[in-house]
Amino acid sequence: MKTATGWMIIHNGQLVDGTGAQPLRDGAVVVRDGRVAYAGPASRVPETPPDATSIDARGGTIMPGLVEAHFHPTYFNVANLEDLDIKYPVEYVTLLAAANAKLALECGYTSARSGGSLFNIDHWLKKAIENEIAPGPRLSTSGREICGVGGLMDWNPDFRRIGMEGLVLLVNGPNEARAAVRKLVKDGVEWIKTYPTGDAAAPDTNDHHTLCMTFEEMHACVATAHNHGLKVTGHCRATEGIKNALRAGYDALEHGTFMDDEALEMLLLRDVPVVPALQFEWASIEHGPALGMGRKVVDGHKETLEGGAESARRILKAGGRLGMGGDYGFAWNPHGDYAKELSFFVKYVGFSPLETITCATKTGAEIMGRADEFGTLEPGKLADVLVVDGDVLADIGILEDRARLLAIVQGGVLKAGTLSLAGGRSAAGRP
Ligand SMILES: [Zn+2]
Numbered sequence: 001m002k003t004a005t006g007w008m009i010i011h012n013g014q015l016v017d018g019t020g021a022q023p024l025r026d027g028a029v030v031v032r033d034g035r036v037a038y039a040g041p042a043s044r045v046p047e048t049p050p051d052a053t054s055i056d057a058r059g060g061t062i063m064p065g066l067v068e069a070h071f072h073p074t075y076f077n078v079a080n081l082e083d084l085d086i087k088y089p090v091e092y093v094t095l096l097a098a099a100n101a102k103l104a105l106e107c108g109y110t111s112a113r114s115g116g117s118l119f120n121i122d123h124w125l126k127k128a129i130e131n132e133i134a135p136g137p138r139l140s141t142s143g144r145e146i147c148g149v150g151g152l153m154d155w156n157p158d159f160r161r162i163g164m165e166g167l168v169l170l171v172n173g174p175n176e177a178r179a180a181v182r183k184l185v186k187d188g189v190e191w192i193k194t195y196p197t198g199d200a201a202a203p204d205t206n207d208h209h210t211l212c213m214t215f216e217e218m219h220a221c222v223a224t225a226h227n228h229g230l231k232v233t234g235h236c237r238a239t240e241g242i243k244n245a246l247r248a249g250y251d252a253l254e255h256g257t258f259m260d261d262e263a264l265e266m267l268l269l270r271d272v273p274v275v276p277a278l279q280f281e282w283a284s285i286e287h288g289p290a291l292g293m294g295r296k297v298v299d300g301h302k303e304t305l306e307g308g309a310e311s312a313r314r315i316l317k318a319g320g321r322l323g324m325g326g327d328y329g330f331a332w333n334p335h336g337d338y339a340k341e342l343s344f345f346v347k348y349v350g351f352s353p354l355e356t357i358t359c360a361t362k363t364g365a366e367i368m369g370r371a372d373e374f375g376t377l378e379p380g381k382l383a384d385v386l387v388v389d390g391d392v393l394a395d396i397g398i399l400e401d402r403a404r405l406l407a408i409v410q411g412g413v414l415k416a417g418t419l420s421l422a423g424g425r426s427a428a429g430r431p
Contacts, residue, residue, distance in 0.1 A: 004034040113323075267320060
């Protein structure tokens with residue numbers, strides 16, 4: 001992705017730099033050639049050339065672009081598990097993924113890490129974004145998701161003879177797990193997404209206390225992936241599945257729902273980040289029944305919401321790392337709602353807005369393995385900046401409202417936001 005040339009000054013707003021530091025009341029960011037040259041008090045802004053572009057934050061907030069840490073560009077309006085795999089052909093899913101990536105950028109997400117992909121679309125979507133063929137967040141890719149035969153993601157009965165050609169690679173034993181990872185290495189992905197445990201979505205045979213892969217299969221995934229420089233994550237709800245993942249050497253956990261003291265200790269020892277995705281649970285409980293979600297499934301989501309919220313609180317309190325990502329792309333939890341995750345953590349889980357924003361910026365970049373490039377507004381980093389009309393620390397819900405996003409800047413280029421709609425560069429006058 002190209003970075004801008006020349007200078008940009010973003011001023012007249014509080015600066016929330018993403019490091020977790022308290023906000024600077026009258027802050028400014030100076031960008032030179034697509035990178036942050038200065039981030040600090042407006043009173044000490046260095047001299048800039050007269051042709052520098054200027055963005056007026058209107059007394060609002062200047063902060064790093066958000067990182068969606070559990071993004072499924074290829075999921076779209078999923079109402080049943082079956083919708084995930086056999087609803088549309090690869091051609092149409094590719095177009096949907098491109099539209100979802102554009103939407104995420106317009107929602108203030110300048111980066112995203114995938115939580116699993118249909119076909120091998122993430123990899124090619126990333127290429128299209130990097131080559132500026134399609135707009136979207138800087139992407140950290142996953143490929144098809146690995147699950148044990150008979151596990152959560154193996155829902156088609158054998159008599160249908162359908163298989164899981166779109167989303168999942170089903171494995172039986174460590175040899176097949178190794179073969180699946182090797183296929184994904186060839187596909188070019190960065191993350192191996194696995195299913196160590198079940199979920200409330202499948203209460204009869206693969207609920208949230210069920211294991212869907214053996215430790216041997218999980219360890220084979222990690223050994224093969226790490227050998228090729230790839231990272232491994234997994235859908236981890238059941239306590240034993242979380243421990244298996246941590247013992248096997250996983251690089252991140254999705255959900256991390258039911259953590260006992262031993263699991264938390266293991267997590268902290270290796271400082272493994274967790275992406276809880278809790279708004280999804282709440283949305284399932286709130287909107288699922290109207291979409292035909294059964295009572296057992298809803299009850300299961302209540303249990304995983306409670307367990308997940310409690311684990312998130314304990315992880316934060318103990319100094320662990322959490323990413324903000326929300327499994328968007330379901331009928332009851334659609335694309336575009338990404339920032340609802342942040343509001344949920346403030347309103348229901350009890351995080352402060354500043355803690356939540358740090359998780360959604362700095363930690364997100366760390367999970368992507370690119371914390372030295374973006375995630376905070378510090379000199380030398382890529383100028384991925386979100387300019388918001390309003391005080392996000394007083395009301396984090398402002399981030400849900402795209403009309404309040406003045407500018408979404410990626411590598412110093414104004415890509416989206418109301419100022420870009422008003423005519424791009426011309427909308428931003430001289431200081
Ligand atoms: Zn997911």
